Amino acid sequence: MPAAPVPHSAIFAQLAARHLLTQGFTPAAVFAGTGFGQALLNQEEPAAPFTAIAGFFSRAAELTGDPLFGFRLGCASDLRLAGLLGYIARTSPTAGCFLRNIARYAGVMSDAWDVDTSRLASHGEFAWSCTAASGQQADQYTEFLAALFFSALREAAGTRIEPQEAAFVHQRRRGAEEIAAFFGCPVRFAAPASRIVFKPEDLDLPLASGDRLLLRVLRAFGDQLLHGRGLGRKSTDLTAQVEEAVSARLSGGTASLANVAADLGMSPRTLSRKLARAGTSYFTVLEELRKALAIRYLRESRLPLSEIAFLLGYSGLNSFSEAFRRWTGQSPGQFRGG
Structure with missing residues (x-):
């Protein structure tokens, strides 16, 4: 049966x-x-x-x-209707954290989506696929969700975020121009994968609705729900969780071991021990994330070097330059001009 x-x-x-x-x-x-x-x-x-x-x-x-029914409804809807997932996203401190939390807790609403943020820091890529239906079967619902979450992100950031590109696996014969105008970037349909590629500086935008204390409580509840549904695998990668917590604190200069451990609900000693068991360390995760972000900022943005140093949590340009030379053998200026 x-x-x-x-x-x-x-x-x-x-x-x-x-x-x-x-x-x-x-x-x-x-x-x-x-x-x-x-x-x-x-x-x-x-x-x-x-x-x-x-x-x-x-x-x-x-x-x-209306061939754009789902898309238009998503543009006009309130993310809070998504319940726990919506509130977790809204209380995220930055745009990047908003996207990572959507990926981490999508299973609270449905396990039909495989959301991937593994290339978010290095390439700005927020990707997803539908595991329960073909792209064309879910095209209206996919566009609804994309418009809903993207509209909410813009509202929380208080600015019209415009990604570098967007793509959907399903086909669209009419209405593509309206969707491209909404995103403010080229949009491909019948693409190999569905994704939105964000500009590096946009991922660090603070969200007016961010609330770290409330987010910690909501995420703990979300983790319990995922575990109870057999979906805990999506939230057990400790290295990814540390990277996410560090990303949320970098530009504020508060990405210390103690603060990140507290965000994850454990002591600094416990976090260090668990990372060691995973074959890494807090300093390694911090350095690798800073390196990936620095390279992307220098390649894909026109931000001044001093601003990049600030976004990466360095006390000044000299500290950033020294670290960048250690990673690449070049100064940030030489790398950008090369």
Whole structure:
């Protein structure tokens, strides 16, 4: 007997249904053939198979005749509707931390997404793939989520972040220009992978909604939920967690072992011991992250060297220059001009 489909949060299917009803569509038209009924409208924590949720968004696009239904709804929606995941993202201190937390806690809402930030520091790449449906089956829902999270990031940063590029694996015949105008960068469809590539300086933007103390509490709850659902693997890479915590504190000059350990809910001694077991150290993680960020800043931005030194948490340009010579054998100025 085949296993029943795993349920995923259907809060956004509920949002889409309510939106359609306000547009004058009848309940019969909204729910016909979707696997949902009017009971969806009053459920506090609706859940459904991922294919039903993605299919509901596709059905809504057909019903309205709007090929950008998901995208436009995402632009106009509130990230707080995502519950714990939305609040974790909003309380992140920086844009980069916002993106890492989305990747880390996406499983709180659904395990249908494989979100990858392993190249975020070095290449500015935030990538994702849908593991529960083909790209074209989930195109409306994918664009909804991309617009929702990106709009929330801009709002929290208080500026119109414009990435270097964006790409989606699904095809789009109409409306590509509007999506490109929203992102403010070239957008490719039918691409090999879905991703958004951010400018290095944008990842360090502070978020007005950031709250380190609240974030620590929310993340602890999120880790418990992931562990209970058998998804703890996504949050057990200690080196990645340390890198994330360091990234959030670098520009403030507070990325000390003691502060980062406290952010992760442990003592400096415990963190050092666990990192040693993983074959690394706090200093190594800090240095490798600073090196990757420095190279990217110098290659892809026009920031003054003094500003780069500040963003990397150095007390001054001389300290940064000495470290960069140790890493590359060149001064930052020589590397940029070479």
